[in-house]
Amino acid sequence: MKLIQDTIHGLLKIEDWMIKIIDTPEFQRLRRISQIGFANLVFPGANHTRFEHSLGVMEIARRLVERMEIDEDEKMEIVASALLHDIAHLPFSHCSESVVERRLGLNHENVEVVLRKGEIKDVLRDLGFNVRKMIAHIKGLSDCNVVKGDIDADRIDYLMRDSHYTGVAHGVFDAQRLINKIVFVDKKIVIDAGGLRSAESLLISRFLMYTTVYYHHVCRIARKMFEKALEFCIEEGNLKPRELFHMDDFTTINFLKASGGYPKDVVERLLNRKLFKRALYVEIKRVGVNLNRIDPSNAEREIAERAGVDEKYVIVDIPKLANGEEFEALVLVGGEMKRLDEVSSLVRALREAEKNSLMLGVYTPKEFVDKVSRVAAEFFAVDKTYQSKLF
């Protein structure tokens, strides 16, 4: 057994079988994938990685399975799934995900892409794991929702961790009480009534972290710039989307730099923090057109053309509402199981607040902001006086 010092959960006890998984190149690659993409452009301390997050999720899972009444092998399988749940994360985490999703219909939950070959495949086989079942846990398709569910080990860890590294207090919630108030009905997490406030508190943290950190306009701009550079390389035939599953932050930056031209320009802007600026940034309810009918690429082309700007330098960013599965977590009240949003008016309000916080953005280099701003406002039928200075 080995001890690893985690900044969030303290000393982690790492058993031999875990070491074997951790020591594979596939897992070590997570050391080079930043947890929240380019958030360190805003929060300079946010340099944490999927590696430490994965250890943290494993730790939370370990504490949860302890109180499940299942046999040791099944517990180990769940814990290992927690450890490996992000093994297929892409460079800069979510920042390159949509590129792959759009082309291949795959995302970071498609861990089979990684687990079915290489050293990790051999190690899992030697340890006797049933990889098929692990994949089900990770995708939320098994009968147990510890790894992926409405309130799960993943969410508990990332809120605490992202809060520690950004310095934003919002991520602080009462994790220990929440974990203690989780009971298991079959293999499903249910919150005991005494944990209601802690569960609400987690959802609120999540909402505040989304609007303050994850959806900070600088994070969104950097992410969109990065996506667009990747898209360019793919369209030029220089990058196969599937390769991204085996790249990391280091190799991707290097690849883009070496590509020259547009990708090189974008990556240098990211590295030197010469980012695109907001030409338009408004609450979606201010938008006069139906956003569901707008294809962002087309919109970019049209706005660029009208503004007389190279289309590669106009980005249209239409936000999507998170699916909000957390709202459906189950709470045990007076012997009955109810949905969290049934029991808590606060949670119901969060849905509303989330919708209201969505912003449409159009980004372009500083020198084009005026031109693009005017055209974009027209295109989206926005009264420009609504241009938000909110965040």
Place this chain on the structure above:
Amino acid sequence: MKLIQDTIHGLLKIEDWMIKIIDTPEFQRLRRISQIGFANLVFPGANHTRFEHSLGVMEIARRLVERMEIDEDEKMEIVASALLHDIAHLPFSHCSESVVERRLGLNHENVEVVLRKGEIKDVLRDLGFNVRKMIAHIKGLSDCNVVKGDIDADRIDYLMRDSHYTGVAHGVFDAQRLINKIVFVDKKIVIDAGGLRSAESLLISRFLMYTTVYYHHVCRIARKMFEKALEFCIEEGNLKPRELFHMDDFTTINFLKASGGYPKDVVERLLNRKLFKRALYVEIKRVGVNLNRIDPSNAEREIAERAGVDEKYVIVDIPKLANGEEFEALVLVGGEMKRLDEVSSLVRALREAEKNSLMLGVYTPKEFVDKVSRVAAEFFAVDKTYQSKLF
């Protein structure tokens, strides 16, 4: 100048004039008034006092006035008001307040009761303070709402402090950002748009702390027991309500013990944690009668009689909704001042959530719970199956 180590705000710089105020017996008395009454019966770390809270509020006020454009004398007056805002707090803080309020129409904001005599009067006069103006700041009747307003120095400190000492994470919010995003319009606090999330976060903390700590049923039971013992002494003619302004936790406990009989029994129950239990505890929306028309004392008498229990051993606890002035804090959005609850759907939801969290309680010693429970359910026309196990 002197340094005092505060657990929440770090080293506080205490100027000479502050020391003069702090060193009066009137201010030192605050060392012996616990900040959140009997909460230490549930949260063993909650032994903090009005003394340290007062220093903390002064510190927050000091940081706030720094950016007001008023002259130094006025700043000093506001800071001194912050320091003294709780000088008239009563034994076990809010736990003895309603007794005084009912009889004399005075509460802890009537600082004139304390400031107009004794050493403190002399010190304030020697320092050249205008006590009348200070009282206005403390009561929220001046043109400046730093000490008492919707979002004020008091609230900022108590949430952080109560969180530290109870160990309940809910009180954690982004105080530093909030303070930095406060601007002054005349002498009124206004939240800049960039501080909206921090302000929401404060209100949420407050809500969660209320339901988890301040309104924890054990805290409420202990408080009500204590109140009833004080009422008894007053009715027997052994205690004048006004005396409570000069008593502290130590002297009050001792007085009740020395009174013998019922007060002694109650205080021993408090000291030995042999508290009354919940005979009824239901959400007020489950109650079948109009609570506005019920006088708690009458209700206690009637329930006791029907249950065949001494009326001194039945407590009816009808909660009141806090006035929610925080919801009315002003936010500066796009050059316009708006009310916080106009701008934030989350804040609007909190009002609703607060109402839903109100519980009616009837408490009695363990051995009478069954009898009283049945009668009380009848009295309040409550379907007993709704008896809440929620918190």
Place this chain on the structure above:
Amino acid sequence: MKLIQDTIHGLLKIEDWMIKIIDTPEFQRLRRISQIGFANLVFPGANHTRFEHSLGVMEIARRLVERMEIDEDEKMEIVASALLHDIAHLPFSHCSESVVERRLGLNHENVEVVLRKGEIKDVLRDLGFNVRKMIAHIKGLSDCNVVKGDIDADRIDYLMRDSHYTGVAHGVFDAQRLINKIVFVDKKIVIDAGGLRSAESLLISRFLMYTTVYYHHVCRIARKMFEKALEFCIEEGNLKPRELFHMDDFTTINFLKASGGYPKDVVERLLNRKLFKRALYVEIKRVGVNLNRIDPSNAEREIAERAGVDEKYVIVDIPKLANGEEFEALVLVGGEMKRLDEVSSLVRALREAEKNSLMLGVYTPKEFVDKVSRVAAEFFAVDKTYQSKLF
């Protein structure tokens, strides 16, 4: 089972048998005994009590016994001993201890004074505990040093806790690693080599907390004033030393106040923070006489007489070196057990540093400081230029 929120160790799981002990009046009394006496006169947050410390020591003991290879009954006995190790603590903790020690040869480890009667006796009997063995654990006379030893559960808790409540960072050390690096040889705690730095770190914390907090001159002055008032009451025949085992901070303050005269004057000085001041405060190596041959009472009498001051208003405070048993903790290096001070030059240096930090003090009310100062310097043959301004 019940959960208690501890500010230091998080949620504590309290089993039924623990609740039975905690709910006795003897244990509840610890709620009213402040952990570090009058330290709150300097550190306003230091209002924590022996009650929460006792829960904390129990928690550390629980974590330690988990890895001992002994049967469950013995584990429970050790954990219960940890819970009860301070049950005989006296009002304001160490502040009244020497009074009892001098007269009766008893101190707070003589838990038999409390455990052998009252409700606690019955509860322990009903739970089937062997009280004799528990007493041995608490006094450090058993074959197991978890509760009392060189590095034990008590020390680990109090450093962390006193640090949290004073706000002094010095108490922070790597407790989790230390606990993880403890191995058991028979039933004795031994530090594995990998925990050497953590053990050093604990000793350093202890040293810094002693010099900064526990031996802060204001704490020492208040303690000595309190002791002298108690001594006075005993000599006048108004207080039997043994009674102190059943008194608490509240009742003692009240008793002194009610005594009138000198005790009343002292207690009012303590309550209103009108403390004695330092007439002399020098490193003991500056002292020109042999302190071992000086009886403090005699010295007080003589200095008072020469200075023309009432002897009750002169206090001579000759510090004693702590016994430093921690230095003798065992460390496992390369298969061999060695003493901590053998292995660590840093630890050896602490002994020296401790000796050098000892200060002789003579205290008296402000108005007598000049007179007493001169006489005291003569009496102790101190060159007054050495009068320390160090702390």
Place this chain on the structure above:
Amino acid sequence: MKLIQDTIHGLLKIEDWMIKIIDTPEFQRLRRISQIGFANLVFPGANHTRFEHSLGVMEIARRLVERMEIDEDEKMEIVASALLHDIAHLPFSHCSESVVERRLGLNHENVEVVLRKGEIKDVLRDLGFNVRKMIAHIKGLSDCNVVKGDIDADRIDYLMRDSHYTGVAHGVFDAQRLINKIVFVDKKIVIDAGGLRSAESLLISRFLMYTTVYYHHVCRIARKMFEKALEFCIEEGNLKPRELFHMDDFTTINFLKASGGYPKDVVERLLNRKLFKRALYVEIKRVGVNLNRIDPSNAEREIAERAGVDEKYVIVDIPKLANGEEFEALVLVGGEMKRLDEVSSLVRALREAEKNSLMLGVYTPKEFVDKVSRVAAEFFAVDKTYQSKLF
């Protein structure tokens, strides 16, 4: 003005002139230089960078100069020097420093290498800074020791920061009190007597962080492997040492990978955590030869040859004692200035403890450990039974 959220010091107020410096490519490069090299191989949270550390040192400097009695321009110059003090740091910080030091006699304090050209040169000129004076502050050659001295802004920040990100409590010390107890004699930092414990505490933190984190054997092994790969590239003529001043972690890793052969093998070992292991690891006092006379490269060659191993796969790591300038910080005791190590026996002990903690290491891939171990023990005349298992 802009606000940046720092995890250690809270919200930093960034003035316009600071933004201009921060926004240069030279400063942005610090985002890609990890603060403590390969320490994240042991402490997975240690991904922080020279970028955020530089902001932190600026903040500490800002707080310090506030109380100096010098004009605003000079204050600004010192604060700017603090911001730029690490601008010439090399890839993976100290991990590539010795390579440059050995060849060019330059280290990260030779900021002139960076400041004298590029965008940063222009920005500093436009802002009117005297670069010559700034360099003097950074090298500790000016009349002010805020940026570099015995106890300086740099040390205060890195201990706090490294502690936060490694999760090792040892770095916690009482920074706020220390800063408050600093007085200025001319432009030199002097610790007021009341800050003695805080200063001791900083030195102890530094010692514990050195032995626990910075000199953790895995950190040393990774660093030495990296150095050896760089040396190889230089000797092969593929890398000019001076280029390293403009490279970062990303580009260096990429360069080594692209170099193929030995450097590629080393970098893959680092990325996949297949590190060399300790063939010998002993306290230097156990070594039977005079280490001052040993050239590490020669030793590597000879040991490799005798063991029949490729010399590129044997590393000899002879530690150097830090110069310990902190021990010479000045303390103001009774009106006199004394050296810290004169006043504090604890500090004197640290010197000794530091010497005793030095370890000689010989590292090689796992498969050669046995062979190399035997030969190395002979070469250094070490009794192998002393092989340390200490850390």
